[in-house]
């Protein structure tokens with residue numbers, strides 16, 4: 001699973017590092033050292049509290065009930081089925097996936 005970070009917080013950390021640690025008395029010896037330091041800060045940065053939003057489209061399906069065909073829609077992610085009027089909804093009530101056609 002990818003790690004998401006708060007870019008604004010990381011920028012503040014890097015600005016402080018540039019101001020405090022990398023002054024004219026203690027500057028990095030070369031660009032690779034500065035980049036290694038930045039990568040260490042990226043690795044140490046706490047994960048941001050985010051939720052991944054899935055995007056897709058309702059799948060059309062059906063089931064036979066007492067010899068009658070009932071049209072349904074199915075979420076492509078959690079596979080929960082709903083009666084067709086739910087097709088007007090732009091999100092899955094079960095998993096929260098957005099049914100906006102984007103992927």
Ligand SMILES: [Zn+2]
Pocket residue numbers: 075076077078079080092093094095096097
């Ligand atoms: Zn769903």
